[in-house]
Amino acid sequence: MPPTFFNQGFQRKRPSNHKLPPGQYETHDFPVLSAGPTPRIALDKWTFTLEGLVEEPKKWSWQEFNALPQQDFNPDIHCVTQWSKFDTKWRGVSLDTLLEHVQLRPEARYVMATSYGGYTTNLPLADLRDGKAFIGLTYDGQPLTPEHGGPARLVVPHLYFWKSAKWITSLRFMAEDEPGFWERAGYSMYGDPWKAQRYADDDE
Numbered sequence: 001m002p003p004t005f006f007n008q009g010f011q012r013k014r015p016s017n018h019k020l021p022p023g024q025y026e027t028h029d030f031p032v033l034s035a036g037p038t039p040r041i042a043l044d045k046w047t048f049t050l051e052g053l054v055e056e057p058k059k060w061s062w063q064e065f066n067a068l069p070q071q072d073f074n075p076d077i078h079c080v081t082q083w084s085k086f087d088t089k090w091r092g093v094s095l096d097t098l099l100e101h102v103q104l105r106p107e108a109r110y111v112m113a114t115s116y117g118g119y120t121t122n123l124p125l126a127d128l129r130d131g132k133a134f135i136g137l138t139y140d141g142q143p144l145t146p147e148h149g150g151p152a153r154l155v156v157p158h159l160y161f162w163k164s165a166k167w168i169t170s171l172r173f174m175a176e177d178e179p180g181f182w183e184r185a186g187y188s189m190y191g192d193p194w195k196a197q198r199y200a201d202d203d204e
Helices: 062-066 095-099
Strands: 047-052 058-061 071-073 083-085 090-094 110-115 120-124 134-139 153-155 168-174
Touching: 058 062, 071 134, 090 095, 095 134, 153 168
Parallel strands: 047 168
Antiparallel strands: 047 058, 071 090, 090 134, 110 120, 110 168, 134 153
């Protein structure tokens, strides 16, 4: 059995909403989940990089990143530990905006997200495009706290939330899919909550 996420207590409610994927419960809290210690990143040291199968890597400082066009996002989010939270309020930079700054090579089909602290998770490139993902900078109108992945977190709301890497520092574009941290431990390579793809066996 793969290792389980640490979770800080939260209230679970009976499923009562058609927006709930199978096996999920609605919560009004925002549980804190972690695979290790919470890094504290000084903003003057923070960088974000697009690299791998690109013609030229692109790196931003915190100041440069915050100068990019930002949007409001209100997705439902779903954790593999079975909680779902509806209509969350984020502000950040769309992945579509970021991808305008690099020229991807034709063979780029997958992405490895890497966090400060060494966490990684893999995603198909298609799941980051067309409004499907963003880098979150604020939550509920406040700067994103370190416990929830601040100062900046990848958010891919249509997949289980472990795919939304906290403390994001880079996206590496790849030709072939590779497992990240939880995927190597036996979690699903894709993580679709509507198919209950929690573990690798669920992908079959």
